[in-house]
Amino acid sequence: MTRRIVRTGIQLALLSCIVLFLVFFLDNRYRVLPQSIHSHLPLHHEGLVITDITVQTCSTLNPLTKCKLNQDQWHQVGKDLYLGSGWRKAYVHITRKKEEELTDEDKVIIDVRTGKLDPAMGEKSQASDKWESRPCSIWLKRSAKRHASDSKQVITAVDVLFGADAAEPRLGWELVKPGALQLSGGEFKDPRLSIRRGPPHKTDKPPLRIRKDGKFKIMQVSDLHLSTGVGACRDPEPKDANGGHCEADPRTLDFVERVLDEEKPDFVVLSGDQVNGDTAPDAQSAMFKIAALLAEHKKPYAAIFGNHDDEGALSRGAQMSLYEQLPYSYSEAGSNMIEGVGNYYVEILAHGTKHSALTLYFLDTHSYSPDEAHYNGYDWLKPNQINWFKTTASGLKDAHSHYTHTHLNMAFIHIPLPEYTNKENDRVGQWLEGVTAPKFNSGFRDALVEQDVKAVSCGHDHANDYCSLSKNQGTGDPELWMCYAGGSGFGGYGGYGGYHRRLRVFEIDTNQARISTWKRLEYGDIGKRLDEQIIVDLGKVVPLQQQ
Known part of the structure; x- marks a missing residue:
């Protein structure tokens, strides 16, 4: 009897230790670290x-x-x-x-x-x-x-x-x-x-809507690589601009602001690596620079994370807590039962109605491989993320069916999918560097097609800016356009033969169920739409020969 009591006591003690370990030491992808999340947040x-x-x-x-x-x-x-x-x-x-x-x-x-x-x-x-x-x-x-x-x-x-x-x-x-x-x-x-x-100010986030003319423009900005302080330029092009003097963040933000003024987007997507981890010991100061610019221009936006954002002092959870409180930000942490921080969606309502015309999905592609021995390189979307996406998209279909036009879906991630590496795919744009997609394929591309997503766009590889057409392996029918934004920040690498920083624009025309896309350059043909193409028309993926 005594031995049984002692053994039970030991088991309870071990169980308590395990619970404490789970509460205090788990990876921040599950966001069970309230102290680490709030230790750098202001006292307010x-x-x-x-x-x-x-x-x-x-x-x-x-x-x-x-x-x-x-x-x-x-x-x-x-x-x-x-x-x-x-x-x-x-x-x-x-x-x-x-x-x-x-x-x-x-x-x-x-x-x-x-x-x-x-x-x-x-x-x-x-x-x-x-x-x-x-x-x-x-x-x-x-x-x-x-x-x-x-x-x-x-x-x-x-x-x-x-x-x-x-x-x-x-x-x-x-x-x-x-x-x-x-x-x-x-x-x-x-x-x-x-x-x-005075007291805290609440941030109103009214429903986003398609414009009266039936159009909605999205500007995708990726790989800003902002620093604490002005930052140092890497691989600036041209190298002799401004007499060879280049401060990374001011030049990056000037570029983004110019395109904001010229394109006048309805929504901005920050698709990861807003913060350059190793040069941003205060990540809050870095991320606030782009958030302040968008707030100044009254541009609604949504953010996801790249592999560098949380390499400084703030975890993904802490940064998303800040994003959620900022004006014009539609960013969300998402469910804490799903791996990653920032798995969520944003609905764009049709003009004058309560029905969604466009759904934008955002998913966290994490950072580095958890299994370097078998799959070196970068991490992949996890099964519970893919299940969340499929369940969410399926659950929205009934509501979307009440929209009088064709409802459209898009998705944004940071690290490209393995299918981006297929050189046999038709593509528009430049492929200048190796695609650093995860070595393990968890099947997210197939889930996107299954749920009628017509286009997905990523960042991560700064000098790749192409859109690649993924087709059905059996029939050869076009199923999904997979795009890159191109790198926009001078705090991240450029190189690859004089590559100019750039960003991507998508324009959705709900009257035609059409998605068009093009890029804008920081230098050179700065007023020109580069590689303009229609990727979806009448609700269907458009093959390259019809461009």
């Missing part, structure tokens, strides 16, 4: 106001220094201002209090500035408008509660972004001016405070 709890801000500096060489202040009073914003670049560390700390608990003696922050000089010296201010100095050239304007005339102006959240080109896309947030925090010694990437005034 609703109902709290910020009463003070300071910076605590410490040294990894001196055990007597501490990076955290008294945790009963101060809350640390979890980003090292040096981004781990040396033996120094510095963290922004805040004090906060529930608004209803403020007394008449409490002071709240109503403005923040940065700079060596007292802001009062450069502005017309009353004698009562005094600025308080804090470390790293932070200046605070604080007011007693009874003097805070507009609660919407009170600072309620603080975050840190990095880079001279840092951008803030979140509603109600703003970067503190005029510039970066002042740190001593070491390498750092221009840390900047970002603040939110």
Whole structure:
């Protein structure tokens, strides 16, 4: 009896250990790591106001220094201002209090500035408008509660972004001016405070609709490879542009913005590797740059991940948590019962009706092979992802049948499918580098055809920009167009004989059940539509000879 009790106790202890392991150490594709997801997110709890801000500096060489202040009073914003670049560390700390608990003696922050000089010296201010100095050239304007005339102006959240080109896309947030925090010694990437005034702002995401003329334009931007800071150009073309001076991210974003202005898309797809992991120690600052540009132009968008996005400080789950909160973003994490982060779909409704005219599917193609011994290279779409796609698409068919025209389906991924490697397929565009598709074929191409998806488009291989026609192996009938976006970012490789960065545009004409596509270049024939072709017409895949 005693042995049985002991044995049962040991089994229960082992079971507890296994449960703890699953909760805390599983791969982030299942998103069971709430601490890792939120450790880098800003402190912006609703109902709290910020009463003070300071910076605590410490040294990894001196055990007597501490990076955290008294945790009963101060809350640390979890980003090292040096981004781990040396033996120094510095963290922004805040004090906060529930608004209803403020007394008449409490002071709240109503403005923040940065700079060596007292802001009062450069502005017309009353004698009562005094600025308080804090470390790293932070200046605070604080007011007693009874003097805070507009609660919407009170600072309620603080975050840190990095880079001279840092951008803030979140509603109600703003970067503190005029510039970066002042740190001593070491390498750092221009840390900047970002603040939110008032309560959190909700982001409205109204249904997306086909335009009155029956058309809908999608701009696919892939492999931006944005960095923390301006980034360094790789393989710029032409090399002597701007006198040979090239900053990667400004040039990349200028290109994207120019095409936004010229094409005026209704929707933008970010198809992976928005962030260049090894040059983005703060991935949030990198991804915010493209999000801010799209918000400025009021362009709805959806994002999926590539193999480089989560190689920095933020996991896929953490980045998607940010995307989900941003204005104009229709990105979703998807079910946590499915492998990957970002398996979801977006419906585009017909003009003037509640019925879907176009469904866009987005799936996470993961990163590197989990079985290098047998399938070296890159990962593949998993069975439960494919089952989710098939179940979802089948479940939507009844609702789609009520649309008076032909309903169309498209899909977007990052890593190409194995079928992209078939050189016998008819194709339009350039095949300049080896296709780095997964070595294991999990059958997603067949699932796409089965569910009546007419076109799929990917990124990943920067210098490939072709559309390839996949046919039925038995009959030879065209079944699916498989396209590349082409690489758009100067932070990623180019090469391959003077390859110019590019992106892809799809135009859907619901009156004709037609999908057309073309590419736009960063340099050269910048106003020209390159390799324009019709890939779907009257709801059917169009073979190459009919182009």
